[in-house]
Amino acid sequence: MIRAKHTTIKDVAEQAGVSIQTVSRVINNRPDVSAETRQRIQEIIDQIGFQPFANARGLASKRTHTLGLVTADFSDFWFSQVVTGAEKEAHERSFYFMLGSASSTPEDEPKFIRLLTQRHVEGVLFIHASFADESEHLNRLKESGIPVVTVGHYLPESGLAMIDVDNVGGGRKATEYLLGLGHTRIAMLTGPSGWKSARNRTEGYQQALQAAGAPANLNLITEGTWLHKSGYLGMKSLLEKRMPFTAVFAHNDRIARGAISALHEARLRVPEDISIIGYDDIPEAEFSDPPLTTIRQPMEEIGRAATRLLIQMIDDREAAPKQVLFDTELIVRSSCMRLAE
Amino acid sequence: MIRAKHTTIKDVAEQAGVSIQTVSRVINNRPDVSAETRQRIQEIIDQIGFQPFANARGLASKRTHTLGLVTADFSDFWFSQVVTGAEKEAHERSFYFMLGSASSTPEDEPKFIRLLTQRHVEGVLFIHASFADESEHLNRLKESGIPVVTVGHYLPESGLAMIDVDNVGGGRKATEYLLGLGHTRIAMLTGPSGWKSARNRTEGYQQALQAAGAPANLNLITEGTWLHKSGYLGMKSLLEKRMPFTAVFAHNDRIARGAISALHEARLRVPEDISIIGYDDIPEAEFSDPPLTTIRQPMEEIGRAATRLLIQMIDDREAAPKQVLFDTELIVRSSCMRLAE
DNA sequence: GTGAAAGCGCTAACAT
DNA sequence: ATGTTAGCGCTTTCAC
Numbered sequence: 001m002i003r004a005k006h007t008t009i010k011d012v013a014e015q016a017g018v019s020i021q022t023v024s025r026v027i028n029n030r031p032d033v034s035a036e037t038r039q040r041i042q043e044i045i046d047q048i049g050f051q052p053f054a055n056a057r058g059l060a061s062k063r064t065h066t067l068g069l070v071t072a073d074f075s076d077f078w079f080s081q082v083v084t085g086a087e088k089e090a091h092e093r094s095f096y097f098m099l100g101s102a103s104s105t106p107e108d109e110p111k112f113i114r115l116l117t118q119r120h121v122e123g124v125l126f127i128h129a130s131f132a133d134e135s136e137h138l139n140r141l142k143e144s145g146i147p148v149v150t151v152g153h154y155l156p157e158s159g160l161a162m163i164d165v166d167n168v169g170g171g172r173k174a175t176e177y178l179l180g181l182g183h184t185r186i187a188m189l190t191g192p193s194g195w196k197s198a199r200n201r202t203e204g205y206q207q208a209l210q211a212a213g214a215p216a217n218l219n220l221i222t223e224g225t226w227l228h229k230s231g232y233l234g235m236k237s238l239l240e241k242r243m244p245f246t247a248v249f250a251h252n253d254r255i256a257r258g259a260i261s262a263l264h265e266a267r268l269r270v271p272e273d274i275s276i277i278g279y280d281d282i283p284e285a286e287f288s289d290p291p292l293t294t295i296r297q298p299m300e301e302i303g304r305a306a307t308r309l310l311i312q313m314i315d316d317r318e319a320a321p322k323q324v325l326f327d328t329e330l331i332v333r334s335s336c337m338r339l340a341e
Numbered sequence: 342m343i344r345a346k347h348t349t350i351k352d353v354a355e356q357a358g359v360s361i362q363t364v365s366r367v368i369n370n371r372p373d374v375s376a377e378t379r380q381r382i383q384e385i386i387d388q389i390g391f392q393p394f395a396n397a398r399g400l401a402s403k404r405t406h407t408l409g410l411v412t413a414d415f416s417d418f419w420f421s422q423v424v425t426g427a428e429k430e431a432h433e434r435s436f437y438f439m440l441g442s443a444s445s446t447p448e449d450e451p452k453f454i455r456l457l458t459q460r461h462v463e464g465v466l467f468i469h470a471s472f473a474d475e476s477e478h479l480n481r482l483k484e485s486g487i488p489v490v491t492v493g494h495y496l497p498e499s500g501l502a503m504i505d506v507d508n509v510g511g512g513r514k515a516t517e518y519l520l521g522l523g524h525t526r527i528a529m530l531t532g533p534s535g536w537k538s539a540r541n542r543t544e545g546y547q548q549a550l551q552a553a554g555a556p557a558n559l560n561l562i563t564e565g566t567w568l569h570k571s572g573y574l575g576m577k578s579l580l581e582k583r584m585p586f587t588a589v590f591a592h593n594d595r596i597a598r599g600a601i602s603a604l605h606e607a608r609l610r611v612p613e614d615i616s617i618i619g620y621d622d623i624p625e626a627e628f629s630d631p632p633l634t635t636i637r638q639p640m641e642e643i644g645r646a647a648t649r650l651l652i653q654m655i656d657d658r659e660a661a662p663k664q665v666l667f668d669t670e671l672i673v674r675s676s677c678m679r680l681a682e
Numbered sequence: 683g684t685g686a687a688a689g690c691g692c693t694a695a696c697a698t
Numbered sequence: 699a700t701g702t703t704a705g706c707g708c709t710t711t712c713a714c
Contacts, residue, residue: 006461008691019701024693034699051458055396055405056691059706064396069440080421087440096456097440099410099428115437117392120347228625254625261630284569284595289602289630349707360685365709373683397707400690 007050015048016041027052058120067310068116068124070100076226077282078252078299079128082151085303086125093311100124113140123147123310127303147313151306152197161313161321163306165297167197170328171204174249174277174295177330179212182339183247183275187220189234189259191251198223201251201279219243224255231258239266246274246339253278253285253294256335260288275336291333298326348391356389357382368393399461408651409457409465411441417567418623419593419640420469423492426644427466434652441465454481464488464651468644488654492647493538502654502662504647506638508538511669512545515590515618515636518671520553523680524588524616528561530575530600532592539564542592542620560584565596572599580607587615587680594619594626594635597676601629616677632674639667 013020058064150162191198224230250256256278281296354361399405491503532539565571591597597619622637
């Protein structure tokens with residue numbers, strides 16, 4: 001196997017007639033080089049297309065500028081948005097992400113830990129990893145002293161840094177909106193209760209109902225997964241129960257859209273017969289039938305903020321893990337209407 | 342900034358009372374170590390949790406076991422599936438992916454090239470990168486001698502390795518299905534013509550029509566993006582033209598679903614008034630209203646195959662770039678029906 | 683089967 | 699402002 005010969009700092013030094021160290025200073029933008037030499041060296045670098053080898057720098061400086069990215073589900077829209085933000089922020093700060101295990105099956109854990117330690121990642125970003133599955137990962141990492149920031153995955157006990165959306169507030173906001181339209185029998189299709197975000201949205205829902213003196217009816221709550229299919233099946237089972245309700249809070253837009261399919265199948269109209277509100281504001285929400293009223297989360301900004309915090313923790317190991325909650329925004333479209341008297 | 346001290350090969354060697362080199366042999370599974378010494382060393386490795394530092398190995402061996410992953414759009418379902426497969430395959434072969442630029446804006450190119458060369462990635466996987474934007478990237482990489490495999494992005498001129506779905510066949514399959522149901526006025530909502538996959542689906546569509554003696558009517562073809570919104574707007578403009586058609590081939594399921602929204606708004610029923618077939622078989626397709634007939638692509642397997650090919654090209658630089666086409670599968674649900682006489 | 687020496691490409695620390 | 703020396707943690711090469 002023949003490998004292309006890369007140009008090294010030595011080549012540059014020889015051509016410029018200076019020592020390796022001086023070239024190193026130029027690469028690293030150190031102040032103690034004369035403008036003249038700096039320029040001469042820079043020209044040679046540009047000309048022969050020299051790129052310092054990250055591995056060698058990492059070995060010598062004990063910094064790898066590498067971050068680990070771990071997630072439970074790539075296909076999740078929420079995830080993809082967060083990653084986009086995270087990636088941009090990292091690049092701007094000259095950090096890069098290594099892909100951790102996508103499938104977080106328990107057997108993968110040793111491999112996963114090995115990846116992170118062998119590569120000496122300087123920090124790890126957990127995006128949308130589920131609750132139970134991952135906590136052992138997290139603890140092991142924490143013990144190893146690597147800074148960890150979690151997104152959409154808050155365990156208050158763990159004391160880990162986290163960036164998330166205010167899901168309690170979001171759940172409250174959604175429910176209050178429906179209450180404001182006169183609805184009191186409000187059903188809910190939740191995400192898996194293993195997810196903190198789902199539990200929090202449920203909590204917000206209950207807070208709002210309680211404050212309005214319209215206590216939650218457990219028969220109107222159905223737990224499921226985050227998928228479209230789950231909304232469809234959940235709504236079907238809700239309808240079979242024959243408990244009256246006039247509005248639904250779905251824990252994400254995919255669930256909401258699945259529920260609408262089931263509603264249509266049952267010849268019920270949205271919003272005339274049933275009002276429905278989602279969560280996320282996925283791109284399709286605007287073009288659903290009907291356009292979906294929903295709770296928007298600032299996902300890309302969350303990714304950026306998480307990465308920023310992670311790098312900050314790397315730079316200052318004493319920095320206490322912070323927990324930041326972003327606010328949600330109610331996006332009113334036409335899947336909800338005022339309850340007729 | 343205090344960094345945790347990592348255990349090194351030296352620590353292991355000292356504890357085992359052997360030389361560094363012998364430990365190295367154990368790590369790399371070389372045959373020339375006595376079973377006894379090997380076991381003793383292995384026990385110490387396990388006990389103190391030693392992990393060889395990938396950077397140092399890379400520096401010494403000139404192998405980084407790192408691959409670059411570049412894409413135009415994270416939020417694409419197709420992409421996420423392919424990545425999942427690619428990631429699994431890579432892990433099984435002890436390779437890892439570094440995230441390249443997510444946003445493939447032209448300004449990012451220098452940064453992007455720098456990432457890949459500074460990290461000495463051994464190969465690069467381009468997933469679903471668009472045609473025009475990226476070709477300069479590709480050529481630069483090719484010149485640098487780094488193996489490149491593209492997925493969903495075939496430029497025959499470039500001679501690059503690629504794994505893709507047989508989009509011509511898929512387009513033909515979709516169109517033939519509609520023809521078989523008696524439709525002859527078949528409209529089409531395409532993806533961007535800058536994408537090879539879109540052009541190929543169009544080609545398959547034209548082939549099928551021609552073979553059936555029902556030449557394509559350009560007025561029935563509308564180009565758009567891959568997004569839901571585009572299907573919605575495309576169908577609206579199609580309807581405004583008042584050119585009669587009885588069926589639609591949408592270049593992906595999101596477009597199809599957008600089109601269905603527009604159709605519903607226009608008080609047209611699917612499939613009673615208009616039949617529609619999509620492409621991809623996204624999870625939501627099954628639960629659309631109506632459930633969407635579509636063309637399925639084996640995405641995860643494509644990711645695996647692409648990674649396998651990439652690693653093969655790394656191992657054997659003489660291996661000619663291969664081009665592999667996967668077959669598609671027609672998934673019949675209920676968004677199409679036989680044309681009434 | 684095992685070890686010693688050299689060096690991968692770079693930075694850190696200390697010279698001058 | 700620049701050079702010298704040492705060494706990061708590992709593999710390679712060659713010796714025994």
